[in-house]
Amino acid sequence: MKVRRLRWILLSLLAFAGVGRSGGDPILAKDRPAEAGVALQQILELETTARLLAVLLDSGRAVVSEHLPLVEAPNRAQPLSADAFERQMADIFLSRSGIDVRDLDHAKVSARSKRLLRELVTVSREIVVEAQQEMLRPPAGGRGFIPAVFGARTATRFSDRTGVRLKQTALAPRNPANAPDSSEKLALEAFADSDYPREKVISEVTAKSAALRLMYPLYTTRHCLDCHGEPKGERDKMGYVREGLKLGQNAGAISVTIPLRP
Numbered sequence: 001m002k003v004r005r006l007r008w009i010l011l012s013l014l015a016f017a018g019v020g021r022s023g024g025d026p027i028l029a030k031d032r033p034a035e036a037g038v039a040l041q042q043i044l045e046l047e048t049t050a051r052l053l054a055v056l057l058d059s060g061r062a063v064v065s066e067h068l069p070l071v072e073a074p075n076r077a078q079p080l081s082a083d084a085f086e087r088q089m090a091d092i093f094l095s096r097s098g099i100d101v102r103d104l105d106h107a108k109v110s111a112r113s114k115r116l117l118r119e120l121v122t123v124s125r126e127i128v129v130e131a132q133q134e135m136l137r138p139p140a141g142g143r144g145f146i147p148a149v150f151g152a153r154t155a156t157r158f159s160d161r162t163g164v165r166l167k168q169t170a171l172a173p174r175n176p177a178n179a180p181d182s183s184e185k186l187a188l189e190a191f192a193d194s195d196y197p198r199e200k201v202i203s204e205v206t207a208k209s210a211a212l213r214l215m216y217p218l219y220t221t222r223h224c225l226d227c228h229g230e231p232k233g234e235r236d237k238m239g240y241v242r243e244g245l246k247l248g249q250n251a252g253a254i255s256v257t258i259p260l261r262p
């Protein structure tokens with residue numbers, strides 16, 4: 001485990017320095033030293049942007065999680081309105097990041113970051129508007145507007161519009177479409193280590209991908225355990241096999257891929 005984590009860090013450092021020539025041009029070409037500082041600055045900005053996008057998507061997931069109708073009390077009279085959703089998502093994001101998406105003009109982040117955060121708020125809201133009827137039904141029989149479904153729909157539309165890829169993933173995914181690739185798997189294995197520092201993201205830049213990739217770890221709240229918790233191996237109300245996760249344990253990650261060029 002330790003060696004693997006080191007490998008990931010080394011790979012990112014090498015790519016960072018422009019040495020990791022695994023195909024294509026290095027990002028920081030040695031023959032262009034004047035641009036190196038600019039590129040480093042750009043990479044740091046992109047890392048911030050990627051982290052903020054992951055936190056915002058997870059804030060939306062948290063609101064959906066809080067408002068899941070219960071099987072025991074299925075007759076919810078009103079779905080969560082788009083306004084209430086957006087307000088709660090913004091509040092959670094503000095408490096986690098210190099940035100108010102309602103006042104991005106004054107936020108100390110890059111212009112690209114502001115544009116992407118605005119778009120992610122817009123898309124998240126659209127997905128909630130479209131799911132109003134679905135939100136009245138408790139999740140059962142493989143259907144339901146659960147955090148992962150909100151996340152997947154939002155991620156797909158956001159990626160189509162911006163070229164920035166968002167993906168929910170886990171080591172043993174319920175949905176095969178969420179299976180990790182080799183880089184994502186390394187990061188997930190690091191997150192799964194109980195000694196791994198909470199909420200510490202892992203990022204890398206490779207010359208080959210010409211993109212910054214970031215993994216943001218997700219942790220269980222009480223709501224998640226309704227489906228992902230104990231008893232391990234039994235079916236949850238959606239009909240999936242429970243993972244037997246404990247409260248506060250790592251449950252996977254949000255993977256973000258941002259092209260270096262806008």
Ligand code: HEC
Pocket residue numbers: 061062065068139144146147148149152168169170172173174175176178218219220221223224225226227228236238240251252253
């Ligand atoms: C009502 C049951 C339910 C609840 C509550 C729930 N999940 Fe899930 N979760 C699922 C299902 C079902 C999927 C697979 C959805 C799909 O088909 O894409 C999933 C998928 C995921 C994935 C993507 C990887 C995979 O397994 O496909 C992650 C990560 C995840 N859940 C974490 C969480 C976290 C964290 C919470 C709490 C904030 C949570 N879930 C709450 C049922 C639930």
